[in-house]
Amino acid sequence: MDPRDVRPASSPAPPPAPSVALAVTDGMLHFELSIAYEVFSRDYDLTVCGPGPVRAGRFLLEPDHGLDRLRDARTVVVPGWADVDVAPPAALVDAVRAAHDAGARVASLCTGAFVLAAAGLLDGRRATTHWAHTDVLAARHPRVTVDPDVLYVDDGSVLTSAGKAAALDLCLHLVRLDHGSAVANTVARRLVVPPHRDGGQAQFVTTPVPAPGNHPLGELFPWVMARLDWPLTVEDLARRAGMSSRHLARHFRAVTGTTPLRWLLAQRIRRAQELLETTDDGMESIAAATGMGTATTLRRHFARTVGVPPDTYRRTFRVRATSQPARAGD
Known part of the structure; x- marks a missing residue:
């Protein structure tokens, strides 16, 4: 031939x-x-x-x-x-x-x-x-x-x-x-907005989408997002923001409608979701990359927040990535 x-x-x-x-x-x-x-x-x-x-x-x-x-x-x-x-x-x-x-x-x-x-x-x-x-x-x-x-x-x-x-x-x-x-994160970056706010978050948010430099926390958010693999604490965030932990909590409530720890956990879960969808990394690796320490901690927080274990989530989105989403009612 x-x-x-x-x-x-x-x-x-x-x-x-x-x-x-x-x-x-x-x-x-x-x-x-x-x-x-x-x-x-x-x-x-x-x-x-x-x-x-x-x-x-x-x-x-x-x-x-x-x-x-x-x-x-x-x-x-x-x-x-x-x-x-x-x-x-x-x-x-x-x-x-x-x-x-x-x-x-x-x-x-x-x-x-x-x-x-x-x-x-x-x-x-x-x-x-x-x-x-x-x-x-x-x-x-x-x-x-x-x-x-x-x-x-x-x-x-x-x-x-x-x-x-x-x-x-x-x-x-x-x-x-x-x-x-x-x-979804790519779309959010194109629109210059945070990639996720939980639906159950309160409506009464003074500044839901703060622009960098226009708010005391504007520089803190990207700093944290680049260091989700670190074992960050509220004190670490307050120190970086140059304010007391109590002052930080007030700003977080005004900007995000939640507490610093809940916001940080939400970002860790979102990062874990992205890694589950786009990589073959094991649970220990994903736990380390998202600052949750161990696979056991990852599984506990993930299941409580998302509603399904991380392994189930990965299988679901791997199927979605290779097939057209079904119409509701099909």
Whole structure:
């Protein structure tokens, strides 16, 4: 055989990108709409679905398809609804309900929860929205368990978020579910935001996304992230920040909504997730790389925080990395 006739084996084609549809109509909040568009514009097959030219604030948007195409998407995202005193359009409500009935995962950002509630998707579920409107949502939809003290709620096929920065947290959470922590962290770095805030974190955060140099802790966060393998203590963080441990705790609560130790553990867990997804490192190596000392400590904290043992998590995300995520309901 002529060696020139030998062709290299072709690599398997990558799985198609999961589809996301933004459900839009007049009266949407342009900030939340822009967040969703920016996060899902890469790594996804993104479409915008609406009844025609849509005005969001001062912006005029031309959708790709009508609302009927929402049912073809794996994930439907409903941005914030500007005037919660006005019922959302029936066509939007019906289309969102039909998409969920067809198996789509449906997520609302901020007051988009009012659209999901009107569609009956939140009945019997726990949900959230912007803290200023949680009482209204609870009074108008008594079958919904409204939680005013969280950033977002993941109830499987239905997800809701609080306002503004929390909407970004939920979008990054969806990316993490679909593609893993490594991709979600890449998106977060591109947007210059922290890669993860737990959904159960309080909404009342003075500065949820501090810029380096604009806050007393702005220089501390990247310093810690580069040293997660160190056995850092609160005293170490306070010394680096040049303040007392009590002063540090006050700043942490204002910026992150949690304590220094809980924040540090969350970063260690996130790093462990990324290593589990992207490397073949053993548990002892990952424990050392994340500052958790031993595999036993890693397994205990990981299972308590994530809900599954690290070995199970690794197997799950290795499968996701090689196959297209399944539609909800498939």
